[in-house]
Amino acid sequence: MTNAITELKAKGKAAKEASRRLAYLSTDIKNKALQNIAADLRGKTKEIIAVNKLDLKQASANGINETMQDRLLMNEARLEDIAKDVLVMAGLPDPVGEVFDMRTMPNDLLIGKKRVPLGVIGAMYESRPNVTIDISALCLKSGNAVILRGGKEAFNSNLALVKLVQQAISRAGVPEGAVQFVENTDRSLVGEMLKLNQYIDLMIPRGGAPFVKYVIENAAMPVVAGGIGVCHTFVDSSADMEKAVAIVYNAKVQKPSVCNALDTILVHQVVAEEYLPDVAKELAKAGVELHCDKAAMKILKPESGLKLKAAVQEDWGKEFLSLTAAIKVVDSLDDALAHIAKYGSGHSEAIITEDYSSGMRFLNEVDAACVYINASTRFTDGSQFGLGAEVGISTQKFHARGPLGLKELTSYKWIIFGSGQVRP
């Protein structure tokens, strides 16, 4: 373990040193490095798949379930998709070097801000080996060095991919040390990595809620976390019923396993009798199970084709990640706002309304990363918002909120052009 810690620190130091040069590396070199990565992914498909088979075999031997095994899998189509994503990133504008807020002060000092990388990003993640390429490419494009720590189950795949990346970027002239990989997969090393605020400027944890919580509470450096989405859609008394059915259906059904999918439907009592049977009928077509509060149950009744359950306390504030939704009838907009304030996770919340004031109140008063009027919460996504690549979705308010793109992996420095000014 002592050796592993020493090695970890050495990697931290090397990444920090590399980050100094990366900070002002030209966009051309960074794009060339990304193009090399894509080319090598295409050129070494067979080798990667062969190495990936080792992890899959191990997973199967360890009795890991099929969903997890599928996450591990790399085949030709998936590698081609990853290569394409890397090329897309090469085509995105470079956030680094942007100069903004520039102005001349009364004493003729010309001052403003210049966008710079954060420095060194730490990334801890599980299973999916494509994250190794994703995060490496995002960090590279945004001028950051990165220290990757992938899960044990994808060790061989990750190692092969990291080597591919390191060779590809080196050919483009990116400094060695820009992409580091922690080979020791011992769990206790997580705690050690979280102490390294001397070398790591930002930690990105990817994994289940308890893991992310552990990282937030124990990291000595800033953490960007999120991805937990308890998303409500409130159908107001003035809602257009057709839109309300279509939007709720989309938010719940289009991809139920992700964080921006709908969890709870709140319905204004005035329209509950009209709305609930329609939406329930529609949701039933996709096999959605509905956990109803008393009022909703009274309206819907256990009729044929509807999967209904009485809602329990745990259903409120629950991220279902599946074809299940909770339904609650509320007395007013105020009740809906109070419910969201209490049970929401600050991710994505929507109101369906034709009433101007209700819409504006919802927009102003709901405290979440993304607040919608008359649209599906499924839009909360870097590419849907026009950011291109995405590191994740932050439910924190500090630094950046919502979908995190390349710009969100940067900071700025103040630059001051003087001509001999001194402070009076």
Place this chain on the structure above:
Amino acid sequence: MTNAITELKAKGKAAKEASRRLAYLSTDIKNKALQNIAADLRGKTKEIIAVNKLDLKQASANGINETMQDRLLMNEARLEDIAKDVLVMAGLPDPVGEVFDMRTMPNDLLIGKKRVPLGVIGAMYESRPNVTIDISALCLKSGNAVILRGGKEAFNSNLALVKLVQQAISRAGVPEGAVQFVENTDRSLVGEMLKLNQYIDLMIPRGGAPFVKYVIENAAMPVVAGGIGVCHTFVDSSADMEKAVAIVYNAKVQKPSVCNALDTILVHQVVAEEYLPDVAKELAKAGVELHCDKAAMKILKPESGLKLKAAVQEDWGKEFLSLTAAIKVVDSLDDALAHIAKYGSGHSEAIITEDYSSGMRFLNEVDAACVYINASTRFTDGSQFGLGAEVGISTQKFHARGPLGLKELTSYKWIIFGSGQVRP
């Protein structure tokens, strides 16, 4: 202690609740509250001074040194200054509610960002009771609730000021709970407060370096810290000698006790013989003590009027906060950059040069909150940079860097105006 923790959590909860309403409180109400605070400071000067005397008496009885006692002192002039500062804040633009990056997507979703407060700010500070008013006013104007935890030595003054603030803002219609004060000054409560990420969105520690370090490493919430400034000024081979003397003099002498004051002078060898005697002579007029490396000592020699000492290793990277400066002769711009990368604290760094390329390289390659060409580092300051009020100066890269004004106490939410869009 259990009671104190329970009380602390209750205050956290109350602040969080107040923050929901504060988030969309109109600018008029916030400004009225600030005006009330200023009026009450003026109307209750005598009462405050009387309470402050209790703290001063206690300090004197405890044998606290005069500098510390002076920090505690509140007299008519100081209270008037504080009142004026609060009124200045009332006059600053409200950062909350700004809508930016608004655009229509190809699917006609209108999306953008709206600036919102962070929520609840925690502030831990020592001695100076004026911080109680400063931070309360900054948080109020930026729509944040605040939980204040002042030092034991200023307890009576802080308590009186908090009560004044609470009454003043309540008259303006600001929700109760917006300004909370932790009355228990037990040291162990600091640790408890650092755990409250459920209620506190950002922690601002103000105090000595070890305290700030402790907070950074132990806080479960984000921390804005800084204020440690090891500032270099590099006199390049092409520097205008007159400017170089004036700027270094200003950076060291104008206010040596603050974080943006000069600590180390780096001089290019080519101009060392010309520059050093001139600058040393000037600095001697203010009684500055110079800690010289071998080369600088050889040039300056212990001559009359100069306070010289041989520099020791600890002088590099030291924040002197007094009329002392270290001097080092370097071989090149590269040497200067390497020295700054090794010993700088990422606060404020300057180059004095007439060479375009040297200036641009310095600007690009130095990793600090504020990088200067041909100006004094003493300008690193919220009001000098045109931000108005300032919470502090951050040497971190996350969220905000350099002087932190009202805007830096905010976040944003994505707002999305739809007309029935669903994700394909």
